[in-house]
Amino acid sequence: MKKTLIALAAVAASGAAMAQSSVTLFGNIDVGIRHVNPEVGDAITSMSKNLISSSAIGFRGVEDLGGGMSAAFHIEGDLDPDTGTPGGLNFQRRSTVSLIGGFGELRLGRDYVPTFTVHTKYDPFGTNGLGSSINQFGTAAAFGGLSTSAVRSNNGIGYLAKFGSFDVAYMYAPRESATNSNDYHGIRAGYNAGPLSVDVATASEVGVNAGAHNPKRTNVGVAYDLGFIKPMFQYTTSKLEQATGDTKVTNLLLGLTAPVGPGLLRASYVKIDREIGAAEVDAKQIAIGYTYPLSKRTSFNANVARVSSDAGFIAEQTGYEIGIRHTF
Amino acid sequence: MKKTLIALAAVAASGAAMAQSSVTLFGNIDVGIRHVNPEVGDAITSMSKNLISSSAIGFRGVEDLGGGMSAAFHIEGDLDPDTGTPGGLNFQRRSTVSLIGGFGELRLGRDYVPTFTVHTKYDPFGTNGLGSSINQFGTAAAFGGLSTSAVRSNNGIGYLAKFGSFDVAYMYAPRESATNSNDYHGIRAGYNAGPLSVDVATASEVGVNAGAHNPKRTNVGVAYDLGFIKPMFQYTTSKLEQATGDTKVTNLLLGLTAPVGPGLLRASYVKIDREIGAAEVDAKQIAIGYTYPLSKRTSFNANVARVSSDAGFIAEQTGYEIGIRHTF
């Protein structure tokens, strides 16, 4: 049996040493078969990825600095199990170093923006698979190129902290040059106590990116876990200044998760409204999914979603997918 | 001494836990010096790679799901030790997730195609180095762009199983779109008992890729280990429909491996015949190589190969290479 070893001098020497300092390799592969039947054009059967989670690999670690302080790092990149990640492994999912103490966490590097937490936490499908609301309101087309930092930002200078049931996250990212990026500010505040979770976040960017002037986004999410069912609500409003008239996009999500049999049922209804000047269009997505666990790390997943839309906004289609997820 | 640790909480906690679940980092570096003397043009001395094996790095793991079932993953990409992998690490060598049980193995993702097993198993040089037959009949030039899936396929839906001395592998890969790829079907059956190994495989693709219509390939390999010598035979026939007349390519390999001194001697004779309509050309390659082991993981390797060919088919040349291989 061919095995390869990672040097573990300190671990072998002392269990205490291991507690003080560790590096973890982690990853996830989520792949399946997808059948999409668009209103216009031929149905396509394909190998899909990321039905319920992002296929990824990364390394992270924590070092105890003493005195209640620690240093940490986290680098993580996407995997494409269907094609072998032909663009090459990068660490654009997250690349951060942190200093953590009684004051909270100072985090530097490429990271998720504060508003993204609301998108993923208050969507039963997170931000993956046919059922996720991000498919519709995360796209440049839906937004008219509304935001350059809907998910992550380069050059993030972040502060995160918990105060009892409350937690906050703030990020600033400098513009760096007149053309390359925006000056980004974002903040999120959350409250988690017993069955109730509430988060509200807002972000604004100053700059011009390919016609996208000063994008702003605010979102709020609420969930309440009743045990047999966990309903959730998410509302996002986004705005972009444009010479041809401002673009405004609002997104509403009503969703739920529910333990059914050995697994978890997910369902959501999403409504997207876009105004460009006086022109209004909207689209709707309904989705249902089920996760059947084979273990804590491995599961079968299936999703069904249908998108309906005003003409010229989002492509109308019905999609089905079934697959395997394995974390490591 | 600067060492870095991989977190091993479960391992430290329990040997049993480790048996149930593991992730392995593995890799290989195979690099040397090559001198190629072509019939036309100047001789070139270069740093070569992959004399007897592919330089690569990867991660793989298995999780015991109980009840005779397990989940597994395998991601692996090429290394270029001569240049530092300037194109970036990807996982195009293999990116799969598997569900394994009494029924066999269901494997999803980018993987080797069934016919490739015959190419590598019944060539004394495998598919690496100056001596491999894949140098000649794996090339698009030799095939007239015959096959898009000679080695691996994206989007593979595979089934593998063993039945006593027999094993089978099947792969289907959906076309996904009208232009991007072919609809692939491939199957292999093998028999391994005592000194005898036999494999036969066939594959067909439906689609049009840059003028390559409906490629088909069938190959068979036989080896018999007499102890002091292991002769092997491989025959492949490939076909491509083209407006200008069908292309047919046949490849014959006669080879052997033999334990000599502390190491292994390899030798092969390869003949490639190509017909495009009424035009026939052929080429021959003879090769000899030797592996001198320094340990199970490290060896010296040397290969010599000579290619002779009808004009305009494959470049005639004589090549020599010597190098080091180290696996980890």
Added chain:
Amino acid sequence: MKKTLIALAAVAASGAAMAQSSVTLFGNIDVGIRHVNPEVGDAITSMSKNLISSSAIGFRGVEDLGGGMSAAFHIEGDLDPDTGTPGGLNFQRRSTVSLIGGFGELRLGRDYVPTFTVHTKYDPFGTNGLGSSINQFGTAAAFGGLSTSAVRSNNGIGYLAKFGSFDVAYMYAPRESATNSNDYHGIRAGYNAGPLSVDVATASEVGVNAGAHNPKRTNVGVAYDLGFIKPMFQYTTSKLEQATGDTKVTNLLLGLTAPVGPGLLRASYVKIDREIGAAEVDAKQIAIGYTYPLSKRTSFNANVARVSSDAGFIAEQTGYEIGIRHTF
């Protein structure tokens, strides 16, 4: 707590086995905030990286072959923590396999060139951050495209050895083709005894790369550790044959490191002179920096540097940066 394991069968089985063979994951993240105020143009505040060390990740390992011999490998690539390494992880920092014994070390692959050791060892700032001398004399602009192998070379065939207080490094890299690269030869000899370190290196390349004919470089470095202060000196002369007249560049560095408080102070003065035919220009850089350690693996770092230059040579500017470094 989600943890992932690296298979460690041999380690678990035997401490002795671990001593014989190991693979180490290692890395470094060095990120901060930089403010650069150029003489011409707007000041820029940005997230910077590599203030005092290169952000990187790699794998290395050693195998005991018995009889005083060992095999080793080392692959390492750059990280961009500010942007998530968007170009993808490669191993261009180093990709080598080595055979080590009483004779010394034979090392094959992409590696640092012998002259680079002098640049990094005798600069208080190494080759990172605003304060490093490599910022000025490593650039193609400063050299007129003088050298294609100032830092590393592909295809390196290296020999390294120690003889008491002396050590030597030699590298040859074949040209491989008429157009792709130069035929490289470089050699370094060093002496390290007690507080004194001296290194001298020279390199020459034969070939034509985008107008750069037969670049040559020689450098020497001296350091003497007085305990409370370690002064260091570095002198480099580089030459390039050109149709329009030869280019000559000389670089002088006077620097020091000194333990101050819990950390390390660094300072340097660098002078660069360039002659192209009869035209002479020069530039100067002064820099000061301080490292405040939080642990052996984590530190705060700050650098200040000012560049002054004759018109048209190097951009004049003053820069400040402060950041965190964390190794793993």
